[in-house]
Amino acid sequence: MKSFFRIKKLFYLFFHEKIANQKKTFWDISFFSILVFSLVGIILIIMEVGFGRNILYHSLYIKSISIIINILLIMYLAQIVMILLPGKPNPGKWNLLTKVGIVVMFSLLLFDLFPVDVQIVRNSGYTLKIIFEFALITLVFIRAWSRMLQGIYSKNIQSEKLFLFSFLFLIIIGTLFLLLPVSTTKPISITDALFTSTSAVCVTGLVTLDTATQFTWFGKMIIMILIQFGGIGIMTFTSFIASVGYSSHSIQERSALGSSVLSNSWRKLFSALYAVIILTFGIELLGAIAIYIQLPVDAFSDNFSRFTFSVFHSVSAFCNAGFSIAPNGMMNEIFVDTYGLHLTIAGLFIIGGLGFFIVANYSERIMLNFRNFIRKYFLKKEKIYFPNLININSRLVLRTTVVLLILGTGLFLILEYNHSLAGLSFGEKLITSFFSASTPRTAGFNTIDYSIVSMPTLMLVMILMWIGASPGSTGGGIKTTSFAVAFLNAFSLGRGKNSISFHNREISMKSIRKAFLIITFSILSIFIGTILLNSFNSEFAFHALLFEAFSAFGTVGLSLNVTPFLSESSKFVIMVLMFLGRIGIITIFVAFVRKTKYLLYSFPEEDVFI
Numbered sequence: 001m002k003s004f005f006r007i008k009k010l011f012y013l014f015f016h017e018k019i020a021n022q023k024k025t026f027w028d029i030s031f032f033s034i035l036v037f038s039l040v041g042i043i044l045i046i047m048e049v050g051f052g053r054n055i056l057y058h059s060l061y062i063k064s065i066s067i068i069i070n071i072l073l074i075m076y077l078a079q080i081v082m083i084l085l086p087g088k089p090n091p092g093k094w095n096l097l098t099k100v101g102i103v104v105m106f107s108l109l110l111f112d113l114f115p116v117d118v119q120i121v122r123n124s125g126y127t128l129k130i131i132f133e134f135a136l137i138t139l140v141f142i143r144a145w146s147r148m149l150q151g152i153y154s155k156n157i158q159s160e161k162l163f164l165f166s167f168l169f170l171i172i173i174g175t176l177f178l179l180l181p182v183s184t185t186k187p188i189s190i191t192d193a194l195f196t197s198t199s200a201v202c203v204t205g206l207v208t209l210d211t212a213t214q215f216t217w218f219g220k221m222i223i224m225i226l227i228q229f230g231g232i233g234i235m236t237f238t239s240f241i242a243s244v245g246y247s248s249h250s251i252q253e254r255s256a257l258g259s260s261v262l263s264n265s266w267r268k269l270f271s272a273l274y275a276v277i278i279l280t281f282g283i284e285l286l287g288a289i290a291i292y293i294q295l296p297v298d299a300f301s302d303n304f305s306r307f308t309f310s311v312f313h314s315v316s317a318f319c320n321a322g323f324s325i326a327p328n329g330m331m332n333e334i335f336v337d338t339y340g341l342h343l344t345i346a347g348l349f350i351i352g353g354l355g356f357f358i359v360a361n362y363s364e365r366i367m368l369n370f371r372n373f374i375r376k377y378f379l380k381k382e383k384i385y386f387p388n389l390i391n392i393n394s395r396l397v398l399r400t401t402v403v404l405l406i407l408g409t410g411l412f413l414i415l416e417y418n419h420s421l422a423g424l425s426f427g428e429k430l431i432t433s434f435f436s437a438s439t440p441r442t443a444g445f446n447t448i449d450y451s452i453v454s455m456p457t458l459m460l461v462m463i464l465m466w467i468g469a470s471p472g473s474t475g476g477g478i479k480t481t482s483f484a485v486a487f488l489n490a491f492s493l494g495r496g497k498n499s500i501s502f503h504n505r506e507i508s509m510k511s512i513r514k515a516f517l518i519i520t521f522s523i524l525s526i527f528i529g530t531i532l533l534n535s536f537n538s539e540f541a542f543h544a545l546l547f548e549a550f551s552a553f554g555t556v557g558l559s560l561n562v563t564p565f566l567s568e569s570s571k572f573v574i575m576v577l578m579f580l581g582r583i584g585i586i587t588i589f590v591a592f593v594r595k596t597k598y599l600l601y602s603f604p605e606e607d608v609f610i
Contacts, residue, residue: 023082023085023086023088023089024088024089026078026082027079027082027089030075030078030079030082031079031144031147033071033075034072034075034076034140034144035144035145035148037068037071037072037075038068038072038137038140038141038144038145039141039145040064040068041065041068041072041137041140041141042137042138042141044060044061044064044065044068045061045133045134045137045138046177046180047060047061048061049134049182049218050177050180050181050182050183050218051180051181051182065133065137068137069106069109069110069133069137070110072106072137072140073103073106073107073110076099076102076103076106077103079099080096080099080100080103083096098143102136102139102140105132105136106136108132109129109132109133109136160587160590160591161591163583163587163591164583164587164588164591167201167202167230167579167582167583170201170226170229170230171194171197171198171201171579172197174196174197174200174201174222174226175190175193175194175197177222178193178196178197178215178219178222178223179193180218182216182218182219183215183216183218183219183222184214184215184216184219185213185214185215185216186214188209188214191208191568191571191572192208192209192571194575195207195208195571195574195575196208196209196211196223197226198575198578198579199323199557199578200223200226200227200230200321200323201226201227201229201230201582202230202476202555202578202579202581202582203227203230203231203319203320203321203322203442203474203475203476203555203582204321204322204444204476204551204552204555204556204557204578204581204582205316205321205322205323205444205445205555205556205557205558206322206444206548206551206552206557206559206563206574206578207323207557207563207564208563208564208566208571209564210327211223211323211324211325212324212325212326212327213327217308220312220325223323224311224312224315224316224323227315227316227319227321227323228315228319230319230321230474230582231280231315231318231319231320231321231352231474232276232277232280232319232474275356275360276356279356279359279360279363280318280356283318283348283351283352284311284314284315284318284348285314287314287317287318287344287347287348288307288310288311288313288314288315289310290344291309291310291313291314291341291344291345292306292307292310294338294340294341294344295309295310295334295341296334296338299333299334309325309326312325313325313345314348317345317348317349317352317443317445318348318349318351318352318474319352319474320349320352320353320441320442320443320444320469320473320474320475320555321444321474321557322439322443322444322445322556322557322558323444323557324445329445329446330342330345330445330446330447331446331447331448331449335447336447339427339428339431342431342432342435342447343431343435345435345445346434346435346438346439346443349438349439349441349442349443349445350401350405350438350441352469352473352474352475353401353441353442353443353468353469353470353473353474353475354397354398354401354469354470354473355397355469355470355471355472355473356472356473357394357472358393358394358397358398358470358472358473361390361391361394362390362394362398365390368384368386371384372384392502392503392505392507393471393481395502395503396480396481396484396502396503397470397471397480397481397484399484400470400480400481400483400484401441401470401480404441404464404467404480405434405437405438408437408438408440408460408464409430409433409434409437409438410433411437411460412433412436412437412457412460413429413430413433415454415456415457415460416433416436416453416454416457417429419452419453419454419457420448420449420452420453420454420457421433421448432447432448435447436448436461437464439556439558440461440462440464440465440554440556440558441464441465441467441468441469441475441477441556442465442468442469442474442475442476442477442554442555442556443475443556443557444551444555444556444557444558445557446558449561450547450558450559450560451560451561455543458543458547458560461547461558462546462547462550465477465550465551465553465554465556465558466478466522466526466550466553466554467479467480467483467554468480468554468555468556468581475554475555476553476554476555476556476578476581476582477522477553477554477555477556477581478518478519478522479518481511481515482514482515482518482519483519485500485507485511485512485515486515486516486519488500488502488507489512489515500512514586517585517586517589518584518585518586521585522553522585525553525577525580525585526546526549526550526553526577527549529549529552529553529573529574529576529577530542530545530546530549532569532570532573533545533548533549533566533570533573533574536566536567536569536570536573537562537565537566537567537570540562540565543560544560544562545562547559547560548560548562548563548566548574549574549577552574552577552578552581553577553578553580553581554581555578555581555582
């Protein structure tokens with residue numbers, strides 16, 4: 001009897017081990033199949049939508065899409081069954097629930113449970129079932145390929161290079177989508193498509209084509225998606241999608257994501273990632289609702305158009321992009337006298353320009369104060385104290401931002417009081433000055449024509465564009481912290497101190513050196529760009545081209561009406577400046593300049609005459 005049980009146990013262990021070994025192989029096959037067929041599905045959708053429902057493409061789509069749906073359904077069913085078998089991989093419950101949900105949605109398509117054909121896209125001819133196919137295959141594609149990209153992040157590749165090439169990849173993909181016939185009202189050049197894609201991904205807002213009239217609803221949707229991905233970073237988005245349901249992450253993956261999320265704590269890195277996504281979409285949704293409520297009803301054909309208009313401007317404002325789908329932007333009659341909308345848009349791009357973690361840091365402080373209020377007055381308990389909850393970075397950013405907003409508003413009001421602001425009441429002048437002093441901080445929206453403002457005001461705007469937004473935000477420029485550190489360094493030298501301190505903290509020499517590098521090379525980049533622009537387009541005034549270079553590097557989007565008339569060579573100069581401003585000088589240097597190993601010795605120190 002003992003021999004029988006021993007043989008039974010050995011038999012079980014043998015097959016248990018064999019099944020466990022085979023499970024990994026079959027799981028990899030199913031995952032690879034999902035990657036391939038979801039990609040084929042996306043290509044078919046692009047052909048179907050992007051080329052205007054060509055008869056040949058439509059026939060190919062109808063014949064092929066049902067096969068792809070069946071294969072994807074089988075692969076997901078196989079993965080669900082394999083989860084029950086012994087061995088790895090063994091995904092968590094949230095991952096299992098996601099797969100079950102996808103199987104249920106594919107079953108709706110398989111059994112054709114769409115009895116009513118609802119034309120949900122105006123004049124498109126697509127039924128509810130076809131739209132559902134588009135959405136489901138896109139969801140599967142994003143989920144599967146996000147996991148694939150997460151595997152790339154886990155490789156031993158320098159995080160700064162991953163960050164840089166993720167933006168280049170997004171720009172190229174955006175260019176290809178904008179070149180589709182369905183994206184534009186008439187064919188556009190490759191240069192204009194590349195320029196628009198770069199401007200959207202780098203959240204700048206400089207345009208060579210009128211977004212409102214040159215692009216269709218599909219093209220505008222692509223631009224909005226590029227703005228969103230460019231604002232939060234494609235690495236952030238794909239890591240969020242890929243990490244849902246998974247708890248283990250490699251050291252290389254955390255390092256790669258850290259350059260995008262700007263979190264010093266690896267323990268809280270993925271919590272910070274979720275906070276970025278939730279905070280972004282939450283604020284954008286609230287902003288869209290606020291804009292929707294204030295928009296005039298008679299300016300839109302229906303509520304759906306009004307809502308999509310609100311969503312686009314909310315995303316564009318929070319991401320500091322400056323794109324508008326209204327003719328003439330915020331100088332359109334929809335916006336021009338609606339000062340509540342001005343303040344709503346300004347609030348969105350100021351919050352976006354502060355940075356995700358400054359907003360999260362102060363939100364945490366507000367929630368703690370609220371909890372302490374409840375504990376003290378309702379629960380009769382002692383307060384909870386967290387020392388240094390607001391860190392030095394948050395304090396420095398907020399203080400610098402407030403000072404720049406107050407000084408910028410005051411100076412703009414004084415300089416333009418009897419010029420571009422003439423004819424407005426004092427309250428309207430104050431709101432317009434506040435908006436016009438806030439928007440150079442990388443937002444790009446304008447409620448006045450900057451080509452008619454005085455030269456001193458243009459100089460003020462260029463300084464604000466150069467400073468830009470804050471680290472970890474959706475904006476560009478040298479960043480508020482670099483500007484603040486430079487000023488603190490000046491005061492420190494003036495007082496004869498050997499170190500820089502702020503709020504009882506000493507700023508590290510590494511931060512000071514970074515600020516010096518950023519300031520120096522930003523000025524060099526802007527002036528080299530201006531020299532090239534002047535060489536390629538000498539017919540424009542020098543100050544207009546200088547303004548354009550500052551706007552591009554600061555990823556602002558303001559212009560003196562010269563962008564659409566630039567030569568091909570000048571457009572490429574502007575694209576490079578936009579890319580440098582969005583990626584950051586430090587990232588470029590770290591990605592491509594060879595790192596020196598730490599030395600175990602130092603040379604004698606000597607002063608240099610300065």
